[in-house]
Amino acid sequence: MREEIISIKNEAMAQIMDADSSAELEELRISYLGRSGKLTSLIKRLKEIPSDERKEVGVLINDSKSAIESLLAEQKNRIGEVTRKWFDPTIPGIAPKRGHLHLITKAIKEISRTFEQIGFVRVRYPEVEWDFFAFEGLNMPKGDMSPHPKYGQIVLTPHTSSGQIREMKRVKTPPIRMINIAKCYRRQIDASHVPMFHQFEGLVIDKGISIAHLKGTLDYFARNFFGPQRKTRLRPFHFQFTEPSFEVDITCGICLGKGCKVCKRGWLELGGAGMVHPTVLTNGGIDPKVYSGFAFGWGVERTYMMKSGLSIPDIRLLYSSDLKFLRQF
């Protein structure tokens, strides 16, 4: 009988806990404690028990009865309170002060992460440089030779490629897998150009680096930065500091290369790339007979615009400090 009492009690308590209206609680009270309730009927059976155990069982029944009663009361209170007090859950929350990182910061972070995952080392080189690193060393015509006898004049870097020779001189013996992200300057301003912008430059130098490796790296970047189905292609182009040189396209994110209204021919232009010119390797102190490499240098702003699909009509907006713009991201 003891087991029976405990099991009735547990059953009652569980049902009371689950009840969510006063009516239900009343039903439960009747079914357990009412005149013919489950617990009440046990009391009637007390006389069947041997007298030496009767007292103990009686206490157990009484304890169970009071436990059920107090839980009933408690539950009744709780239900009553909740239904009585009106509350408006649609009231707006109090916003924490929200800060904003700039789109360019986000872009740089994602780009560097993507390349760091395949062993690229992020570096930073001068944004105001000697002509030698920015032009002449990259196989381009040098400017006026003053004032530095060896490195020429001081220029604002028009590209992150000026980090190529710096990196070769730093590492000395390949392997090199560099990602150089910095500010660049060009004398141009309109809706798609700002006189200051950012580029990221990849440079890989090792024994036996081939066009296939450049393709592999670009495809990796396309998949991991733009999306798993995106692909790249190379087209011939010309730069002084690479041979061969390429223009890199990526499949349009909408039609994936089939051609649609947005992209026309299925491909979008990403930027330039190429196999490092042997003269540039030599200028960086690396033997082109032993090593070869590839490089690419693209605009951070443009690449990120292409990824995010943000259609910002005027790139100058990125360099404005208008909170109405900055708070959107």
Add this chain to the structure above:
Amino acid sequence: MDIKIPDNWLRDFLKTKATSSEIAKYLSLSGPSVEKVEESVYFIEVTTNRVDIASVVGIAREAAAILPQFGVKARLQPVKLPVLKFLEKVDYLEAEVNQALCQRFSAVLIKNVQIRQSPDWMKDRLTAVGVRPINNVVDISNYVMHELGQPVHTFDYDKIRGAKMILRESKKGERLTTLDGKTHTLPGGDIVIEDGEGRLIDLAGIMGGENSAVDESTKNVLLFVQTYNPVNIRQTSMSLAQRTEAAVLFEKGIDPELVTDGIGRGIELFVKLAGGKPESQILDIYPAPYRARKVEINTDFLTARLGAQLPKDKITQILRSLGFETYWQGKTLEVLVPSHRAGDISIPEDIVEEVARLYGYHNLPSELMQGVLPEPLADAPFGFEEKIKSVLKGFGGVEVYTLSLVSREEAPTGLKLKNPLGKESEYLRTSLSASLVAAARQNAGEKEPFHLFEMANVYLPRRSKAKGGIPDLPNEKMMLGGIFANSSYREAKGAVEGLTNELNVKSEMFSEDAAHYLPNRHIYLKVKGRILGEFGELSYGYLYYQFDVEALRQAHREIGSFKPLPKYPAQIEDLTFSFPSRTKIGEVIAFVLSKEKLVSRMELTDIYKDAYTFRLWYQHPSKTLTDSEVEKIREDIIKSVKEKFGAYMKQLA
């Protein structure tokens, strides 16, 4: 350079059934980029190294090599030329030529030319490439140039006095009027032609002289086709800002062999369209004709660069289709470069490009490189910089990027640009403050508090000691700057302190006046005497802070230090004091904390008029303080603060 090629003109030389969109697509993949095809005209971007394809025939030759690689039949129909007799001397023109300026000088007299309108087919083609038809003589020059990529000039033969030409370098200050009516004072070193009476009659390679120009009454024309030194042409064209189509071609270095075609095609068209009678002898001063350059390449090298092995006969076939001659010797291939590619092919890597692009970059494998990874940069600052930015974002800061190029007023000691875009961007900034003030002002309409910040290099000029004081590269210093508007001093200072706390930088603050800040409202943050940054209220009404990011990085700790947890609870209570005016509250707190060893913490929680409420934590390291012990400390605080600062207790909270 961008060129336009009409489809029907192209097909004069390119025999193929390929559609224009196929031609456009395949050219783009393996040759020059076709930007679009509009009304049967190809818009093509020609890179500076490929002046040989900046023409109808050039594109036809390129397409004839490329299309078959895509399985499309195509054949080049060469330019048909009359049989011509080239001589170093002719009786109708005496010429003295400076060879250094003009590699090949040729001319032919065409008599009895009838000036009239060109036929419609020629006018249509010229219009399609963006050239306005004038008359048959002018149109023939333009037509030949667009067809062959070889600029052609025509003189009125009867205006060349003494039937003599001297091609020489100009002297500085010489004057010449070109046929567009502009008079130029020459910078010197320009290529000019002088006639028998010492008059300058041609700004060679750029534009003809007005005094020798063909006009309505011209009878006899001198057809004039040359190869000029590209360096002189570029200098003249740039310094006089005369960017003619001829100059743009000449400055890239044109194949001298093209002169033959230019003369031949010119004669043919003059006979056909102007009824001209050409002299049979053509003047041609060409003392050093092109001799094919030899480039050697090894198949192992080619395979290594491509990342794929190509059969020998495929390599041969590709190079021959592009006009190269090839000779194999084992694994070594000797390549003879045709004259039209001489300007651009000189090393084995150039051959790699030719083979690879024709084979098709899309046919090469795509694979990531193997091998040892480079060592990461020791002590890279990037993660730390990112951390600062995210902390400030967490405090509600909004990041901006502003231009490093500023006006002189904003960077009076900065580096000055030689050719700035304007006065507003003439100097490289040496501080972020002016840019951030401007950024805050841009949001002057904003009534709520806001906080802008930026992290960027400033460029501090320096001179090298070693090289006798000549300018050195500037010190590029990564700075963090931030500005608060519509905010209180305490809010802004709290963010600055929050940042240093977040970075575990134990800095001390020293108040000291500084330029641009209101008096008494500026503090330096220092660690071991070194200034990390500063904070204060600008005279413009904004609160501003800046940090030297590298100094901050040196001073920061990635993880805070561990202190054992207190074993016994603190008693916490608020005390409110009233201070005489001009009391420095920071000093009060420092005083209490240093005097009372059993006060573990003290914070300012409220200010009401002159009443300052502090929260104090009474705590003993090895026991729980009793009420009477706390009372003793409290009374000591009240007494000593009164003595030291003249403050009195307002109430016991």
